[in-house]
Amino acid sequence: MGKKARVVKAPSYSRLVNYFDHNASSPLCAEARAAWLEASEKFIGNPSSPHRLGQRADAALEAAREELAAALGCDAFDIVWTSGATESAGMALHHLARTLDDRAEVWVSAIEHPCVLAAARERFADRAVLIPAMRDGRLDLDWVRERARTKRPAALLAMAANNETGVLQPWAELRDWCREASVTFFCDAVQWLGRLPARGLGGCDFVSGSAHKFGGPRGVGFLKCPAGARINPLLTGGGQERGRRAGTENVAGVLAMLAALQARKHSLTADAQRERTEWRTEFETALVRELPGAEIVGADVQRLWNTVSALMPEADCQRRWVVKLDRLGFAVSTGSACSSGNEEPSHVLTAMGRSTAEAGRVLRFSAGWETTRADWQALLGALREIHAALAVGEAAR
Numbered sequence: 355m356g357k358k359a360r361v362v363k364a365p366s367y368s369r370l371v372n373y374f375d376h377n378a379s380s381p382l383c384a385e386a387r388a389a390w391l392e393a394s395e396k397f398i399g400n401p402s403s404p405h406r407l408g409q410r411a412d413a414a415l416e417a418a419r420e421e422l423a424a425a426l427g428c429d430a431f432d433i434v435w436t437s438g439a440t441e442s443a444g445m446a447l448h449h450l451a452r453t454l455d456d457r458a459e460v461w462v463s464a465i466e467h468p469c470v471l472a473a474a475r476e477r478f479a480d481r482a483v484l485i486p487a488m489r490d491g492r493l494d495l496d497w498v499r500e501r502a503r504t505k506r507p508a509a510l511l512a513m514a515a516n517n518e519t520g521v522l523q524p525w526a527e528l529r530d531w532c533r534e535a536s537v538t539f540f541c542d543a544v545q546w547l548g549r550l551p552a553r554g555l556g557g558c559d560f561v562s563g564s565a566h567k568f569g570g571p572r573g574v575g576f577l578k579c580p581a582g583a584r585i586n587p588l589l590t591g592g593g594q595e596r597g598r599r600a601g602t603e604n605v606a607g608v609l610a611m612l613a614a615l616q617a618r619k620h621s622l623t624a625d626a627q628r629e630r631t632e633w634r635t636e637f638e639t640a641l642v643r644e645l646p647g648a649e650i651v652g653a654d655v656q657r658l659w660n661t662v663s664a665l666m667p668e669a670d671c672q673r674r675w676v677v678k679l680d681r682l683g684f685a686v687s688t689g690s691a692c693s694s695g696n697e698e699p700s701h702v703l704t705a706m707g708r709s710t711a712e713a714g715r716v717l718r719f720s721a722g723w724e725t726t727r728a729d730w731q732a733l734l735g736a737l738r739e740i741h742a743a744l745a746v747g748e749a750a751r
């Protein structure tokens with residue numbers, strides 16, 4: 355008798371821990387998992403191989419390219435599959451460094467993810483000029499307009515939504531301004547995709563995205579390139595991706611990424627976003643009311659419905675809050691995943707004019723589509739409990 359096929363279930367992480375770190379990495383959603391398993395079995399050929407199995411894999415990749423292009427509003431030809439957003443940013447900056455004039459400036463937002471900031475600094479040194487952020491977490495558009503009176507950049511790099519604060523950035527205004535001024539515009543849409551509608555992003559010259567931030571697998575992403583551009587490849591070797599990125603494509607990863615994006619798209623209704631923003635706001639209001647000294651970063655501006663960046667009361671250091679929450683079953687972060695491993699104050703909060711002491715008090719809570727109002731309330735309860743215990747400890751000293 356043949357073995358019975360194993361039943362594929364939805365991920366069960368949420369039963370183990372209350373996960374509030376989706377901006378660092380979102381767990382694989384059921385749709386992406388199913389697509390990955392199916393593609394791994396179905397598309398065994400190398401997409402560059404001439405036989406039918408290879409061509410079948412290639413056709414699946416091209417169909418995924420069409421699907422992503424339709425979501426972004428661009429031509430499928432302009433999309434290159436990558437290993438994630440760090441590679442995408444490296445690829446865009448490599449191309450710009452190779453093609454722009456030696457004296458050209460690139461303007462890069464001071465609150466970019468390190469994968470953009472570091473790649474810009476490495477390739478353009480002091481010709482990478484920082485666009486300042488305002489205290490509320492948004493980029494300073496007036497600074498851009500004012501400086502452009504005397505000097506135009508050749509390229510401008512700004513994200514769609516900030517990973518640490520969730521503050522939405524004026525990417526559409528920058529896209530239009532860049533188009534008018536003939537400036538190449540790169541937009542890191544990593545935290546936006548899967549959470550807010552993607553339409554319009556295709557109008558940016560470069561767009562980067564990463565599957566694991568919206569329920570797809572890790573190690574797969576894309577770079578949308580300027581329409582019809584010949585790209586200087588960062589990775590050289592084979593002629594994959596029409597000579598723009600060498601290396602065998604991750605077919606199952608790409609198909610799983612698209613399955614996750616489609617699944618998120620269905621959740622993206624205005625009502626669903628409104629409801630989740632309400633749960634977030636309810637949490638924030640109670641947090642500030644019940645924990646004296648707590649403050650929400652970017653409280654008065656538009657933010658992702660899933661992100662809360664909060665200055666905690668000075669009672670304890672941020673790392674201890676994280677450990678205590680972890681013990682109670684809540685996974686949260688001190689900021690971006692990359693910078694939480696060192697003790698440097700967050701460059702994002704510093705750029706917003708926050709002191710080192712303030713930056714040292716910030717916790718980030720980032721929810722997913724599966725997070726419920728009850729989960730936010732449970733998190734609030736845990737924070738309340740820790741705060742009360744700290745207050746008792748203080749009094750006993």
Ligand code: PLP
Nearest residue numbers: 438439440467517542544545564
């Ligand atoms: N850009 C932003 C805004 C991010 O939050 C991250 C990941 O934290 C990245 C880029 C890097 O993405 P990846 O993990 O795909 O390299």
